[in-house]
Amino acid sequence: MTAAVQIDNLNHWFGSFQAxxxxxxxxxxxxxxxxxxxxxxxxxTLLSVLGGFLKPTEGNVHIGARDMTLLPPADRxxxxxxxxxxxxxxxxxxxxxGFGLRMAGVDKxxxxxxxxxxxxxxxxxxDGSRRPHELSGGQRQRVALARALAxxxxxxxxxxxxxxxxxxxRRTMQDELKxxxxxxxxxxxxxxxxxxxxxxxxxxxxxxxxxxxEDAGSPRQVYNQPATLFTANFMGEINQIPAQITNxxxxxxxxxxxxxxxxxxxxxxxxxxxxLCDEGKGLDLMPAKVTDATFFGTYxxxxxxxxxxxxxxxxxHLPPGDIPxxxxxxxxxxxxxxxxxxxxxxx
Amino acid sequence: xxxxxxxxxxxxxFGFIYLPVVVxxxxxxxxxxxxxxxxxxxxxxxxxxxxxxxxxxxxxxxxLLVAVGxxxxxxxxxxxxAYGLARYTFSGSPFIRLLLIAPLTVSYLIVxxxxxxxxxxxxxxxxLVTAGIGHVVINLPLAFAIIFASMNxxxxxxxxxxxxxxxxxxxxxxxVTVPMLMPAIAAAFFLSVTLSWDEFIISFLLTRFxxxxxxxxxxxxxxxxxxxxxxxxxxxxxxSVAVVLIxxxxxxxxxxx
Numbered sequence: 329m330t331a332a333v334q335i336d337n338l339n340h341w342f343g344s345f346q347a348x349x350x351x352x353x354x355x356x357x358x359x360x361x362x363x364x365x366x367x368x369x370x371x372x373t374l375l376s377v378l379g380g381f382l383k384p385t386e387g388n389v390h391i392g393a394r395d396m397t398l399l400p401p402a403d404r405x406x407x408x409x410x411x412x413x414x415x416x417x418x419x420x421x422x423x424x425x426g427f428g429l430r431m432a433g434v435d436k437x438x439x440x441x442x443x444x445x446x447x448x449x450x451x452x453x454x455d456g457s458r459r460p461h462e463l464s465g466g467q468r469q470r471v472a473l474a475r476a477l478a479x480x481x482x483x484x485x486x487x488x489x490x491x492x493x494x495x496x497x498r499r500t501m502q503d504e505l506k507x508x509x510x511x512x513x514x515x516x517x518x519x520x521x522x523x524x525x526x527x528x529x530x531x532x533x534x535x536x537x538x539x540x541x542e543d544a545g546s547p548r549q550v551y552n553q554p555a556t557l558f559t560a561n562f563m564g565e566i567n568q569i570p571a572q573i574t575n576x577x578x579x580x581x582x583x584x585x586x587x588x589x590x591x592x593x594x595x596x597x598x599x600x601x602x603x604l605c606d607e608g609k610g611l612d613l614m615p616a617k618v619t620d621a622t623f624f625g626t627y628x629x630x631x632x633x634x635x636x637x638x639x640x641x642x643x644x645h646l647p648p649g650d651i652p653x654x655x656x657x658x659x660x661x662x663x664x665x666x667x668x669x670x671x672x673x674x675x
Numbered sequence: 676x677x678x679x680x681x682x683x684x685x686x687x688x689f690g691f692i693y694l695p696v697v698v699x700x701x702x703x704x705x706x707x708x709x710x711x712x713x714x715x716x717x718x719x720x721x722x723x724x725x726x727x728x729x730x731x732x733x734x735x736x737x738x739l740l741v742a743v744g745x746x747x748x749x750x751x752x753x754x755x756x757a758y759g760l761a762r763y764t765f766s767g768s769p770f771i772r773l774l775l776i777a778p779l780t781v782s783y784l785i786v787x788x789x790x791x792x793x794x795x796x797x798x799x800x801x802x803l804v805t806a807g808i809g810h811v812v813i814n815l816p817l818a819f820a821i822i823f824a825s826m827n828x829x830x831x832x833x834x835x836x837x838x839x840x841x842x843x844x845x846x847x848x849x850x851v852t853v854p855m856l857m858p859a860i861a862a863a864f865f866l867s868v869t870l871s872w873d874e875f876i877i878s879f880l881l882t883r884f885x886x887x888x889x890x891x892x893x894x895x896x897x898x899x900x901x902x903x904x905x906x907x908x909x910x911x912x913x914x915s916v917a918v919v920l921i922x923x924x925x926x927x928x929x930x931x932x
Binding site: 379380381400401402403406407408410412414415416417418427428431432475476479 | 829832833835836837838839840841842843846850851854855857
């Protein structure tokens with residue numbers, strides 16, 4: 329089952345602290361959305377509102393066509409995969425997964441059949457009679473997922489579900505999550521602070537900061553055309569260069585660059601490290617001095633100082649192979665479309 | 676040298692604790708009519724005598740009833756209080772917690788006297804029930820403290836998951852909270868049973884015709900020492916030990932895992 333979610337003008341206060349500020353968001357049915365942001369940005373609060381664990385101070389939540397704002401979690405077509413799994417330690421895996429069906433009054437035989445089916449779906453075949461404490465972290469995560477999916481929710485909420493797993497396992501689980509989401513067709517709303525995880529999973533990334541939505545769009549869009557300086561920064565390493573805009577021209581330490589659609593005044597120019605190259609493609613920049621170069625397998629991360637001493641430090645990801653000697657000056661260039669300008673005093 | 680000293684210390688310490696019990700049990704097998712040296716047994720005649728005495732077996736049954744009944748009530752109330760105070764914060768909840776635990780510091784004599792005055796005023800006749808009420812009063816704080824101490828975020832998160840999966844509040848408590856807290860609940864129950872089982876003052880003050888075993892022993896003591904008393908004492912001790920062993924092997928052992 330699957331349903332669309334509509335969030336209208338959500339505001340929430342904890343005492344005098346405003347955790348959610350005017351959040352409006354539409355999620356299509358069957359969509360995989362990640363809520364991405366640093367800790368304290370309100371993403372988990374928003375998920376709690378969707379799950380019914382928190383009544384928002386203002387605003388509405390619709391799932392499908394129904395207003396869910398005031399319904400308790402038990403009455404919502406949502407289930408949650410909790411960060412700490414929150415499995416029932418005194419029950420077998422089969423009873424854990426079948427718990428929601430038991431609450432819905434499904435008889436034992438059918439319950440066990442469906443629980444086994446869901447355990448199989450997450451790759452835990454024939455383990456139904458084991459207890460949660462016998463499992464590894466990754467396996468518990470799978471049980472939590474199976475348990476939440478067993479009641480066939482319309483919307484599945486995932487609260488940093490992979491946060492406790494090691495990196496390699498996390499990448500494997502990401503791939504599996506995506507497969508499971510396609511199979512089930514359920515709308516997934518997934519909270520994370522890991523931008524790589526968000527990009528690996530999401531149809532759409534919603535970037536949050538200080539209780540507000542900063543940006544929303546496909547991973548490619550949010551990464552390459554961030555709407556705000558915060559998003560640009562949060563989505564990965566980026567070079568920030570102070571710029572002075574005068575009538576569509578930016579004067580920076582790297583030279584004069586074209587700047588369209590930005591008012592005159594002080595601004596910040598953002599360039600991803602991988603957009604910088606030393607092959608003379610695009611706009612030429614001022615020569616910069618190499619201060620460090622580190623081999624990362626698929627690229628070489630080169631740190632440079634632009635212009636004279638005391639200039640700006642730049643980071644560039646250059647193709648592996650030609651590691652430039654430290655102290656050399658190299659001529660960097662950048663494609664015009666990789667330049668992103670933001671007004672200085674807006675984050 | 677050091678090891679010899681520590682062993683000696685250990686033997687002395689346990690001797691100090693257990694010698695009275697050993698003497699009591701030993702002279703319950705005395706042949707003659709006085710539980711004093713020399714030992715001239717072993718004989719089971721006093722056990723036979725005691726178990727034929729309906730006053731004693733009645734008192735034993737009463738004690739068991741009061742112990743189990745009052746412990747069940749104390750644990751239920753203790754659990755409900757702990758659940759409420761752990762899950763909901765409201766103004767004055769630290770004060771309520773304090774009020775719940777405070778009776779632990781009041782002597783049994785005072786509790787018994789207070790109840791005696793209140794119950795006579797209310798017009799409730801003294802019986803096993805009133806003794807049971809007294810035992811609930813002394814065991815409730817303990818049950819509350821034990822259960823409250825073992826409530827933590829783990830159960831709270833599991834409860835949240837259960838609600839998320841459609842469980843009503845009652846089902847959350849029965850399917851999740853109680854099973855997860857079972858070790859603490861059982862520990863509180865068995866401890867209450869042992870405390871109620873050999874409690875004397877409150878039972879003495881709050882019973883009249885049907886009496887519990889400690890009261891029966893006390894009234895027998897007034898007619899002087901006899902190996903019968905040793906036999907009763909041994910039975911009481913055996914039952915207490917059994918309860919403690921059950922506790923150790925069922926509840927506490929699981930906790931070590």
